[in-house]
Amino acid sequence: MKKKILIIDDSALMRRVLCDIINSDDRFEVAEYAVDGADGFKKICAKTYDAVVLDVYMPKMTGLELLKEMQKSKVYASVLMASTTTGEGAKETIEALELGAVDFIKKPENVADARHVEFRDRFLTLLDVVSKTNPSHMARAGLSGTGTGARTFVSRYDVNFHNKPGTIPTSNTLRAGDVKAAGKPVEPARNKQYPKVPGKKIVAIASSTGGPKALQEVIPKLPGDLNAPVLLVQHMPKGFTGSLASRLNELSYIDVTEAKEGEPLLKGHVYIAPGGAHLNAVRAAGGNKIHLSDEPAREGVKPCANYMYESLVGANFDEVVCVVLTGMGCDGTAGIVNLKKSQKVRVIAQNEESCTVYGMPRSIVDGGLADEVVPLSEVADHIIKNVGVC
Known part of the structure; x- marks a missing residue:
């Protein structure tokens, strides 16, 4: 029928x-x-x-x-x-x-x-x-969601600071009860105490169909003092990723921007791949920086998560925490396979029950690449557990 x-x-x-x-x-x-x-x-x-x-x-x-x-x-x-x-x-x-x-x-x-x-x-x-x-x-x-429903994330503009005006809250400065949101908010992951995690790490997130909504359950829960930069590939055409970055930035303590050519990779910052470009991390004097590539689409998408993961083979990090969220297809799998050959990698996959489309995470799980398979509501917790705070 x-x-x-x-x-x-x-x-x-x-x-x-x-x-x-x-x-x-x-x-x-x-x-x-x-x-x-x-x-x-x-x-x-x-x-x-x-x-x-x-x-x-x-x-x-x-x-x-x-x-x-x-x-x-x-x-x-x-x-x-x-x-x-x-x-x-x-x-x-x-x-x-x-x-x-x-x-x-x-x-x-x-x-x-x-x-x-x-x-x-x-x-x-x-x-x-x-x-x-x-x-x-x-x-x-x-x-x-943010529309007429109750909010399960916390906007940076919905917080009363007990420290000096203009200070961005971190895992150490934000107290329970600071949040004044419409409806009953879920306790942000940043309200919990996390140990200092040694090593130079980076987080690399891949998402597709259902991703923009899923990201609003993850990024706003990351603290401003996250002890790692975050690269993010969301399958979107040119003209939309800037709006996604702006919206996530409004909702989050961690800074969120659309990635720009040559930017240094800084801790406590999320860099979203622009639509129509591939996001790469490259080794540079004094650290690592962003390179935006105009190579052809891969897996039918541009940006492509496989490009991002493979670029981290040569980057200067002790460990890469790969996060694969909802989406159709298998983008990210080949890149993580290649990355694991030469880099210490920890892979977090979203579970089937919380996915809009269980495609990309399924490919990771079926390929035996996942170290942790967790519901969307716990992804931020697991990221912070693996990289810690400054």
């Missing part, structure tokens, strides 16, 4: 293009379409669809407003966002992922691009992944 898809988009042209692509594949059929968010919400409440393709900007009710209304009404669906790469569009896409959308696809700029085989294949691949995702993923997002 073909999977039933609902398209919600105010553009008649875009609806036609997406309908043609979906109906050309034997796995899917467009069951219905809606011309705005309000119409789409009525249809989602009335019927069950295997996947919903949702535009961001629409009259009457935007895509974000629709997602919030679904959370409020406890009506869930597996949603694929159709997004633009404008600054505001990228920011709202990140918010949509916070609200429970499974993934997004960058809207083509014109009809010719929309009918190109590259867009068609990417769209159908994502639609297949989204249609296999249990809508309960959206319910979990409602419990832990």
Whole structure:
């Protein structure tokens, strides 16, 4: 039986293009379409669809407003966002992922691009992944997201400091009870006491589908005095990773930025690979620095986690803590295999139950590479346990 898809988009042209692509594949059929968010919400409440393709900007009710209304009404669906790469569009896409959308696809700029085989294949691949995702993923997002649900992470702007104004809290300065968040926050990992861990270490995180949401359960729990730099590859196209970095930085004590060419790798800092570039760590005089490579896509993605892990073979670190989170495919596995040949490595994989898509972590576990397999809620704890604080 073909999977039933609902398209919600105010553009008649875009609806036609997406309908043609979906109906050309034997796995899917467009069951219905809606011309705005309000119409789409009525249809989602009335019927069950295997996947919903949702535009961001629409009259009457935007895509974000629709997602919030679904959370409020406890009506869930597996949603694929159709997004633009404008600054505001990228920011709202990140918010949509916070609200429970499974993934997004960058809207083509014109009809010719929309009918190109590259867009068609990417769209159908994502639609297949989204249609296999249990809508309960959206319910979990409602419990832990930043939208209308209770927050399980802590914003750096929601803290009363007992030390001098302007001081960034660390594992030693933050006290229980400092947090004033909407809803009941989960105790951040940084509230716990961690030993000083010897050695020069680095953390390298890989994530894909479901990653932006998962990262909000990990990065904000890392202390500002983490005793290691953090490299992060999230599969995203150019134009979106900057918004992801900005959002994570707002929510975290540790500094989070989009990586720049030649930057030194500093402890207590997260460097996110820019969309459209590969992130490498290279040995330099006095330490290690970032190199952004324009090599071709690998595993069909750019940035690619395998590039990141393999670059650490020659970097000057005593140990690499590799973290593989939710995502389709097997990116990261080959890189970690190569890294283990010449480097001391500790591998943390997200468990199946907490993954949106159990692909990348499964590849790590099935390959016998994982030292620890943990639920998403415990990933930050295990990172800090392995690298310590300054």
